[in-house]
Amino acid sequence: MVLAAGGNGGGFSGGDMAMASAGIGYAGGPMVTVTIGLPGNAPLSGFDNFLIGMAGTAVGGFTMAAVGLGLASTGVGTGIAIPVAGLAGGAAGALAIDGTTKLLQYAANEQRYGGRVRRAVP
Secondary structure, eight states: OOOOOBSSSSOBOHHHHHHHHTTOOBTTBOOOOOOOOOOOOOOOOHHHHHHHHHHHHHHHHHHHHHHHHHHHHTTOOHHHHHHHHHHHHHHHHHHHHHHHHHHHHHHHHHHHTTTOOOOOOO
16 A cells, blocks of 8 residues: 555645556655554463463363263263263364454454454455
8 A cells, every 4th residue: 555645735646646556656756655554463361361271171171071971871882982072072172262262362452452453454
């Protein structure tokens, strides 16, 4: 994106603005091109990271226990129930970690940038 000023009294004319937006130099010198990028994510606190870990552990443990007990009640052998329950618990824990991280990162960005959360611009 090329930034240029317009207006009366020494500002750029319409033709100069068109040249500036095309990146063509003005008055014998090169135009300055300024790239404006999105700010980085706000850092998460130690407490945020603790909450993320606890959410994953709690959801993963609960899912593993529920699936394990459900399979055990149907009479499926432990050779099948334990690995299936472990996989289900791991998957649920990973989803909980991902969701909690996104939620807390959103909140941290809202707080840091004063209500103007970064948005990806296509």
